[in-house]
Amino acid sequence: MKEAKTFFMRTYGCQMNENDTEVMVGMLEKRGLKRTDDESGADLLLFNTCSIRDLAERKVMGKLGKLGKLRQNRPIIGITGCMANAKKETLFKKVPHIDFVLGTNNIHELNSVLDEVLLTGKQQARVDMRFEHELDYLQASRPDKVKAYVSIIRGCSKYCTYCVVPYTRGPEVSRTPESILEECQALADQGYKEITLLGQNVNSYGKDKPEWNTLFHDLLYKVDSIKGIERVRFMTSHPVDITLNLMQAIRDLKSLCEFVHFPIQAGSDRILHKMHRLYTKQQYLEKVQMLRELVPGVQLGTDIIVGFPTETDAEFQETYDVLEQLEYSVAFLFAYSPRKGTPAMRWMDDIPEAVKDERLQRLIALQNEIYKKQRQDMLGQVVEVLVEGVVDSETNSLKGRTRCWKNVVFQGPETLVGTLQNVRIHSFNHQTMAGDLVPKSTLQILS
Ligand code: SAH
Ligand code: SF4
Ligand code: F3S
Numbered sequence: 001m002k003e004a005k006t007f008f009m010r011t012y013g014c015q016m017n018e019n020d021t022e023v024m025v026g027m028l029e030k031r032g033l034k035r036t037d038d039e040s041g042a043d044l045l046l047f048n049t050c051s052i053r054d055l056a057e058r059k060v061m062g063k064l065g066k067l068g069k070l071r072q073n074r075p076i077i078g079i080t081g082c083m084a085n086a087k088k089e090t091l092f093k094k095v096p097h098i099d100f101v102l103g104t105n106n107i108h109e110l111n112s113v114l115d116e117v118l119l120t121g122k123q124q125a126r127v128d129m130r131f132e133h134e135l136d137y138l139q140a141s142r143p144d145k146v147k148a149y150v151s152i153i154r155g156c157s158k159y160c161t162y163c164v165v166p167y168t169r170g171p172e173v174s175r176t177p178e179s180i181l182e183e184c185q186a187l188a189d190q191g192y193k194e195i196t197l198l199g200q201n202v203n204s205y206g207k208d209k210p211e212w213n214t215l216f217h218d219l220l221y222k223v224d225s226i227k228g229i230e231r232v233r234f235m236t237s238h239p240v241d242i243t244l245n246l247m248q249a250i251r252d253l254k255s256l257c258e259f260v261h262f263p264i265q266a267g268s269d270r271i272l273h274k275m276h277r278l279y280t281k282q283q284y285l286e287k288v289q290m291l292r293e294l295v296p297g298v299q300l301g302t303d304i305i306v307g308f309p310t311e312t313d314a315e316f317q318e319t320y321d322v323l324e325q326l327e328y329s330v331a332f333l334f335a336y337s338p339r340k341g342t343p344a345m346r347w348m349d350d351i352p353e354a355v356k357d358e359r360l361q362r363l364i365a366l367q368n369e370i371y372k373k374q375r376q377d378m379l380g381q382v383v384e385v386l387v388e389g390v391v392d393s394e395t396n397s398l399k400g401r402t403r404c405w406k407n408v409v410f411q412g413p414e415t416l417v418g419t420l421q422n423v424r425i426h427s428f429n430h431q432t433m434a435g436d437l438v439p440k441s442t443l444q445i446l447s
Helices: 015-031 054-067 082-087 090-094 107-120 165-169 177-189 216-224 244-252 269-275 281-294 313-326 353-378 440-446
Strands: 006-011 044-049 076-081 100-102 124-126 147-151 194-198 231-235 259-261 299-306 330-335 382-392 397-401 407-411 420-429 432-438
Touching: 006 015, 015 044, 015 076, 015 107, 015 147, 015 194, 044 054, 044 082, 054 076, 054 082, 076 082, 076 107, 082 090, 082 100, 082 165, 100 107, 107 124, 147 177, 177 194, 177 216, 194 216, 216 231, 216 244, 244 281, 269 313, 281 313, 299 313, 299 353, 313 353, 330 353, 353 420, 382 407, 382 432, 407 420
Parallel strands: 006 044, 044 076, 076 100, 100 124, 147 194, 194 231, 259 299, 299 330, 407 432
Antiparallel strands: 382 397, 382 420, 397 407, 420 432
16 A cells, blocks of 8 residues: 555534544644645544444444445555544454554554555454553644643543443543643643543543542642743543532632532432432532532533433423523533443433433433523623634624624624633623623723
8 A cells, every 4th residue: 555645534523522533633744744634635634533322433434435446546544542442353344455453552653554554455453441551742733722631631431330431531541640730831832722631521530540640630730830821721520529628729729710510410319320420419419519509600511311211201300490480691402322332232222212302302402491591691791701713704793702602793803712702791692602802901990
């Protein structure tokens, strides 16, 4: 096979995958390859895949099936990400025209696997179950110039019974504080203003390495002290590990945004127990109350699964009631999807799809009402927006987000990208708030 000059890469799934893509793109660019959007013309095609639900896998399999019909001078095709670990070499049987399968814990081998494919023309698979080799995060190639992801812990050791992640990414492995801080400092030096610390459960940070004496909240104090980083966020957290120390950090650290993804998953104790979520509804509600008391104005996000095996109508209603009660500002709502290799597979997927869908639609309708009310409440308010980019340069339209993750569009010059601005909200449309720039001097006079 001849050396590839261009590559096309598509990412499915979550922010961890997006960040892994940035690292892989950096590795390939360092090798001299150029990224292209032209899928049919590229010499190397990479698909960074997701296994979280059946639909996520089907999307990729449909895509890969079509690639078999590509032109004669065919490209090298590589599958990376969670499906690589979930399906391993069986992918070669299902999709014979792929050249390599590279798991989430083998990203460091991307170039050597490519060399091997080029040299031998034979299919290659590398799918370790544990993350052991540090990645070259400093070389990551990021499309965004204002906000950046920084991985702090890989894998997950929580083993929720429905979830494939502990098997596709392996157990939790924290990254050294030195390496994280070096990357954050480098990002600040390059002009980045916002950092999102990433992990499947960031609050477990450091627990696997007690000798470092650095838990998640300790790390947050260090990241907050880096000059130039205006905003720090984190994704995602497990309620059981949200500590008082963390809540105090959110209250006290200037850069740390008052938004916490606090996924409840279900409102019934029996279902939570069956999901192995390690908290009861009461314990969860108490933590939320504590956080809301300590950090006024804090906003919460959640994930919810409906139709978990054996979930009754009454148990679903408990989930509905919690969603109504807590008024999350972000809610990701899913129908249960059985995953091979997870403990929940031993229970029958007994809730008919039509019932799952009906429950899901009820939650979506409820949450949409909550969103609408929250957006109406924002009308007339002045919010702080980090300007992330230009929507349309002809109309001078800019976009950004509030500290609590709301999208805002407004008019202003391109030079404002990367700065913090005050915007008075005057209207909203679906998920986006619209407003007018409030010159800083006006605010000073007012206050
Ligand atoms: N570590 C994160 C979740 C990552 S997966 C956390 O615990 O918050 C994102 C979400 O996908 C999960 O929170 C869950 O709501 C959903 N999910 C995971 N496995 C699923 C499955 N088998 N079926 C449906 N939804 C699932
Ligand atoms: Fe999956 Fe649970 Fe780990 Fe989240 S905490 S990644 S839902 S096993
Ligand atoms: Fe999907 Fe893997 Fe993320 S399964 S959601 S890409 S950790």
